[in-house]
Amino acid sequence: MSHMTTTDPVNDYVTGHEFKMLIGGKFVGGSDGKTSTVVDPSTGSDIGEVPVATARDVENAVAAASQAQPEWEALGVDGRAECFDRFRTLVRENRERLAMLDAIDCGNPVSGMRRDIDNCDPSLDGYPAMAKAMTGEVFPGDGDRLHYSAHRAFGVVGRINAFNHPALFAITRSLPALITGNTVVMKPSEETSLSTLAAGELFAEAFPPGVVNIVTGGAEVGDGIVTHRSIKRLGFVGSVPTGLLIQRRGAESGYIKQFSLELGGKNAMVVFPDVDIDEVVRGAISGMNMTTNAGQACGSNSRVVVHAKIYDEFVSKLADALGDYRMGVAYQNDTDIGPLVSRRHWSKVTGYVQAGVEDGATLVRGGDRPQGLPEGGNYLEPTLFADVRPEMRIAREEIFGPVMSVFRWSDYDDMLSLVNGVEFGLTSSVWTNDLSVAHRTANAIQAGYVWINDSTQHFFGTPFGGWKNSGLGREDSKDEVLSYLEQKVVHARFGDAKSALDRMLR
Numbered sequence: 001m002s003h004m005t006t007t008d009p010v011n012d013y014v015t016g017h018e019f020k021m022l023i024g025g026k027f028v029g030g031s032d033g034k035t036s037t038v039v040d041p042s043t044g045s046d047i048g049e050v051p052v053a054t055a056r057d058v059e060n061a062v063a064a065a066s067q068a069q070p071e072w073e074a075l076g077v078d079g080r081a082e083c084f085d086r087f088r089t090l091v092r093e094n095r096e097r098l099a100m101l102d103a104i105d106c107g108n109p110v111s112g113m114r115r116d117i118d119n120c121d122p123s124l125d126g127y128p129a130m131a132k133a134m135t136g137e138v139f140p141g142d143g144d145r146l147h148y149s150a151h152r153a154f155g156v157v158g159r160i161n162a163f164n165h166p167a168l169f170a171i172t173r174s175l176p177a178l179i180t181g182n183t184v185v186m187k188p189s190e191e192t193s194l195s196t197l198a199a200g201e202l203f204a205e206a207f208p209p210g211v212v213n214i215v216t217g218g219a220e221v222g223d224g225i226v227t228h229r230s231i232k233r234l235g236f237v238g239s240v241p242t243g244l245l246i247q248r249r250g251a252e253s254g255y256i257k258q259f260s261l262e263l264g265g266k267n268a269m270v271v272f273p274d275v276d277i278d279e280v281v282r283g284a285i286s287g288m289n290m291t292t293n294a295g296q297a298c299g300s301n302s303r304v305v306v307h308a309k310i311y312d313e314f315v316s317k318l319a320d321a322l323g324d325y326r327m328g329v330a331y332q333n334d335t336d337i338g339p340l341v342s343r344r345h346w347s348k349v350t351g352y353v354q355a356g357v358e359d360g361a362t363l364v365r366g367g368d369r370p371q372g373l374p375e376g377g378n379y380l381e382p383t384l385f386a387d388v389r390p391e392m393r394i395a396r397e398e399i400f401g402p403v404m405s406v407f408r409w410s411d412y413d414d415m416l417s418l419v420n421g422v423e424f425g426l427t428s429s430v431w432t433n434d435l436s437v438a439h440r441t442a443n444a445i446q447a448g449y450v451w452i453n454d455s456t457q458h459f460f461g462t463p464f465g466g467w468k469n470s471g472l473g474r475e476d477s478k479d480e481v482l483s484y485l486e487q488k489v490v491h492a493r494f495g496d497a498k499s500a501l502d503r504m505l506r
């Protein structure tokens with residue numbers, strides 16, 4: 001294998017290491033001993049085992065979380081923030097291990113996963129600051145009354161995560177629930193559990209037992225969390241079909257549930273004819289998250305909608321630029337683009353490539369396995385389709401891989417209909433040097449997060465989330481912190497102060 005580093009990260013971080021769930025402060029396997037095999041997507045090799053939780057394990061995790069909750073809430077924001085401080089130190093100390101585990105388990109290049117760990121810092125600092133500012137309100141009374149509102153935690157929060165940023169999700173997605181006094185039962189994707197289980201060791205060191213519980217497994221384990229009678233608030237990151245399913249399953253459980261749903265995208269990048277084409281080509285590739293996770297990111301600009309005047313030059317420059325990246329084993333430092341997460345997902349994505357060809361789009365480059373990489377790895381070349389039309393499957397469905405489609409536009413209103421004509425509405429970007437065109441277009445696009453002359457960046461504090469089927473609720477923001485709190489209004493009547501005073505001072 002070329003470009004092999006001298007040490008073997010799989011050996012250093014996985015082989016011979018035990019990965020256990022965290023329930024009530026204890027590290028445990030599944031109660032019936034069942035495990036699932038961890039496959040390295042860079043090589044296809046079986047490299048370890050992780051526990052599969054039983055229904056009883058989920059029950060135990062919720063019981064531990066319920067038991068720990070009142071004391072955790074009673075600590076107050078400052079007391080809880082002290083645990084965040086300890087946790088931040090541990091996350092920093094374990095940066096390399098967590099990043100490597102994600103590269104090994106998920107196939108995302110390790111350089112990007114190091115960035116993911118660094119990106120946890122703003123959340124670890126920001127959520128406590130936001131929670132301190134959640135003060136409740138005082139409402140005007142009639143002179144004899146005081147009305148005020150206060151916030152309380154829900155209790156136990158269920159967290160279910162997608163596969164594509166495993167450590168980042170494990171570390172940051174439960175923080176808003178925790179800082180508001182909830183305890184958590186968290187489940188990572190069954191495809192990428194290693195870094196979440198490793199993060200469990202850090203949670204166990206920084207937080208009291210039972211405050212964070214981690215169970216591993218697939219849909220059944222997730223369903224156990226979703227339908228549990230003691231879990232009213234659920235935070236979910238994943239696909240639209242699963243999002244729809246868990247809302248239904250939550251309702252079928254007979255308990256009212258509050259969900260936040262961070263779901264898929266089919267995000268459009270709109271390019272006007274006045275741009276610097278080279279700059280926008282670079283923006284298209286970074287916006288596609290090619291190097292972070294081979295396009296397997298919710299916010300990726302998989303639809304590039306380019307004005308006819310510059311279309312041919314844009315497509316040819318984008319095709320060339322996509323050839324500049326080094327594909328390889330994800331845990332080698334010089335890899336730009338890694339494999340897809342699993343063989344199953346590789347088949348799904350290459351199925352879309354086939355559908356694009358069948359539906360008449362022009363395959364400009366890619367679509368195949370690259371040469372010279374481990375046979376068992378799930379590699380797919382960066383793939384570019386041109387002449388894509390809105391009715392094609394590749395134009396409508398989320399592919400979640402390194403596949404970009406370029407559309408040609410000339411009429412402004414038709415372009416907007418194309419951009420808004422999908423079920424999703426997560427992100428979008430607008431590229432032009434004309435201010436009024438930029439803002440007018442940003443305003444007209446149906447999406448929760450729109451960049452102007454930029455792509456892919458997240459800024460902690462700005463609410464991230466989707467319109468339409470891309471989701472419900474907003475992350476990384478005050479709105480999110482508030483969404484983990486129940487509100488209570490208290491009405492106090494003062495009574496007759498004059499007679500009270502008379503009695504008191506008699």
Ligand code: NAD
Nearest residue numbers: 161162163188189218219222223238239242262263264298
């Ligand atoms: P997925 O929907 O297949 O799985 C997500 C999680 O749900 C996993 O932990 C899985 O085990 C669990 N799950 C599956 N079936 C379940 C059930 N019946 N009940 C309860 N839990 C169940 O998604 P994925 O393939 O892991 O992730 C990719 C998807 O996530 C894409 O659609 C992507 O756009 C989306 N995503 C969205 C965001 C965002 O912030 N909007 C971020 C990352 C990923």
